[in-house]
Amino acid sequence: MLLLPALAILVAALGYPLYRQAVMSFQDYGLAQQFGQPPEWVGLDNYVTLVTDSYLWTVIARSILFCFANAAITMVIGTALAVLMTLVGRGPRLTLQIGLLLAWAMPHLASLTVWQWLFDAQYGVINWVLVNLGFDGFAGRSWLIDQLSFFVVATVIVVWMSVPFVAFAVYAGLTQVPDELYEAAEIDGASAWARFRTVTVPLVKPVLLIVALLQIIWDLKVFTQIFVLQDAGGITSQTNLIGTYIYRLGLGEGEFGLAAAASWFVLLLTVVLSLYYVRVLVREEEL
Amino acid sequence: MNRALRLTAGLAAAALALSACGGDGDDDTTEPAAEGETAEAPEPAELRLWLNGPDTPQPMRDWLVAEFAEQNPGSTLVIEEQEWEGLVDRLTTSLGSESETPDVVEVGNTQAPTFTTVGAFSDITDQVPDLGGDDLLQGFVDAGSWDGKTYAVPLYAGSSYVFYRKDLFAASGIEVPTNMQEFVDAAVKLKQDNASVPNFSGFWLPGQDWRDGAAFLWDAGGDFAVEDGGEWSGALSTPESQEGLELVQRLFNEASGAPKDANEADGHIPFCAGEIGMMLRPGWLRGQIEDPAIGCPDMIANVGVFALPGTDGEPAPVLLGGSNIAISAQSQNQELSANLLELILSDEFQSQYAENGLTPAKVSLADGLGTDEFAAATIEAVTNAKLTPAAANWASVEGSRVLEDLFVNIANGGDVQQLAEEADADIATQLD
Incomplete structure (x- = not known):
């Protein structure tokens, strides 16, 4: 009974879109249908087209790789900053927190514009600094044209945007660890690293797990950053992740049926990737 | 822990996972338009x-x-x-x-x-x-x-026409070109003569700019796609198109100093920075140059214009x-x-x-x-201007960005023949 309100919200918020998505994925749904013409049922055609298209698998592999790399880097930097916050004095900690908060609060498009300027091939400050440091090869270098360096730039931006959340969440967890435990460990002769590994990590593990789960979900569906960078430069077909791929398929090319079918792959992927974490989480809670 | 609570947590996690993709491609709540508006004067709105x-x-x-x-x-x-x-x-x-x-x-x-x-x-x-x-x-x-x-x-x-710097033309001893060959030579020479200016373009052509690049494709007799008996197919790998795209690659390499993957927005910025000898732009570039807030009104006295000349000396077919x-x-x-x-x-x-x-x-x-x-340049440029292929779903080709990708890859020194064949295949799928 207590679950009913939660279920009702779930059904209302997700049920209809999911239902529409399921229906559309079996239809030949294009621009004409978007403006009112009745769609034609095509059975599994959309799925067959996608599964036999090697590009979908390339994009999925690329997305998973990007997702794990970004989630891992974000977790490491975020946790390190959280630990730092517990160690420094009040002044530096406040400065750090305000800085993180500003980065977190900055609207995506606004910060992306600034990032684009930073990495601009001809007028960007990054190339300017590198050239002035003596790396003449960076004069007029396009950061986005090469696939690998495109994703390096994208990673820098995505990590920069998500670190504050991880840092704050983990810091909140760390403040709950009793100081006595550290003292006891120190008396026993544990090094700083050993104290972190054997005292801190086990105690804040639930927080770390939840934050990591969120990061994986978020980094899998990263969209804005990639989309904006593709307009600024770079080669679209080499840099599509699953989000931009579905967008280009649906809205760019007017293939809504195919895009709906492709969306199911993301759903499946997200569930598979997060299942492990959900299991661990549930087990942790049982303890 | 309480079983109900645990279930709720599981559900919430599932909801998060679901919402990771629930928002994609399903925004289509189309409803029929309201009918029968019979009011005499329209409602203020x-x-x-x-x-x-x-x-x-x-x-x-x-x-x-x-x-x-x-x-x-x-x-x-x-x-x-x-x-x-x-x-x-x-x-x-x-x-x-x-x-x-x-x-x-x-x-x-x-x-x-x-x-x-x-x-x-x-x-x-x-x-x-x-x-x-x-x-x-x-x-x-x-x-x-x-x-x-x-x-x-x-x-x-x-339609786009060529904006050029009169002072730089004079310094290099170049006359206004009257055919495509002279135009290309002028573009290359301008870049060589101004090599000391960073990022200088004899002819400014950013990598994604297929709309202005189209003029060179068409002038050589090529096209993006052709119709044959109601069927559209990509035409970028035909010999004529290849010749046009090869010229585009030469311009990218030897005449342009624009980023190889940038789009054509904001061309007035490098122009006002003195980094451009010639550029093929729509008429409203003049308004941007003359705008004191974003442009450089002092420069306009130095600006000349002409319609891009084709191989035969007539205006080249620029995009209408x-x-x-x-x-x-x-x-x-x-x-x-x-x-x-x-x-x-x-x-x-x-x-x-x-x-x-x-x-x-x-x-x-x-x-x-x-x-x-x-x-004069506006009127002349329009006389031979050309439209993109008249296929019903041509906008899908534009939406898929296959042409931006093609031109960036050409700018980056890729193999023109191979890239064109790939693009043709993509275009054929889109127009199907």
Whole structure:
């Protein structure tokens, strides 16, 4: 009974879109249908087209790789900053927190514009600094044209945007660890690293797990950053992740049926990737 | 731990996972438009007009807003500026929704068929005589018509022509080129003579700019796609197209200093920084250069213009640029929108386009362009201008960015033949 309100919200918020998505994925749904013409049922055609298209698998592999790399880097930097916050004095900690908060609060498009300027091939400050440091090869270098360096730039931006959340969440967890435990460990002769590994990590593990789960979900569906960078430069077909791929398929090319079918792959992927974490989480809670 | 709580946690986690993709590609709550509006005078309302990019200058917008409010007491006009980039995507989502749709929209002439063929615009066939009838630019009316009915009328036309620096031409001893060969030679020589200026372009051509690059493809006799018995197929790998694309690659390598993957927006910035000898741009570049806020008005005395010459000495076939304007079929203010359309197509408003260097929608107003160098180049460039392939879903090709990718790859030194074959395959799928 207590679950009913939660279920009702779930059904209302997700049920209809999911239902529409399921229906559309079996239809030949294009621009004409978007403006009112009745769609034609095509059975599994959309799925067959996608599964036999090697590009979908390339994009999925690329997305998973990007997702794990970004989630891992974000977790490491975020946790390190959280630990730092517990160690420094009040002044530096406040400065750090305000800085993180500003980065977190900055609207995506606004910060992306600034990032684009930073990495601009001809007028960007990054190339300017590198050239002035003596790396003449960076004069007029396009950061986005090469696939690998495109994703390096994208990673820098995505990590920069998500670190504050991880840092704050983990810091909140760390403040709950009793100081006595550290003292006891120190008396026993544990090094700083050993104290972190054997005292801190086990105690804040639930927080770390939840934050990591969120990061994986978020980094899998990263969209804005990639989309904006593709307009600024770079080669679209080499840099599509699953989000931009579905967008280009649906809205760019007017293939809504195919895009709906492709969306199911993301759903499946997200569930598979997060299942492990959900299991661990549930087990942790049982303890 | 409490079992119910644990279940809730599991559900919430599932919800998060689900919402990771629930938002993609399912925004389509289309409802039939309300019918039977029989009121005599239209209900006062706030009308939303989408204009794209900087093509329509601010004073013209102010005039339109004021004039509309005066002619339609109680109603107001709000102009929302849209970027050209991603416009098709935004129109696709907005036009389908009764609550979200703008009332009147500007759409690129090459994008118009995509929307007229699917019923996104209101049928305005009966209104066409009042809007100018045979006086309207016929090619644009054709682009806005389908199945014998007219859904969109021209807003303005304008094709790119070459802006050049007179002082740099003089310093290098170059005359205004009269054919394609001379043009290419001039572009290469300018770059060599100004090698000391960082990022200098003899001819500025950013990597994504296939719309201006198209002139070289067409001049060589090539095309993006051809129709054969109702079937469209990509034509970029034909020998003629190859010759054109090879020239584009040469220009990228030897004449352009623009980023190999940038788009063509904001060309006035490097121009005003003194980094450009020649560039092929629409007429409104002049307005940007003359604008003290974003441009460099002092430079204009040094600026000359000419229509890009073709191999045969006649104007080269540049992309016939311009816009159509249409009423959204889902708009709740059909009558007010019709009033607005009439105002936009009025001689008074259209002649302001001419004053700003754009070809007005009505042939009879073309004299308003004047007789200066800019007007001459505008008129000459349009004489041989060409449209993108007339396939119904050409906008899908643009939406997939296959042409941006092709040109960036060419700029980056890729194998032209191989890239063109890949692009042809992509285009064929899109036009299918």
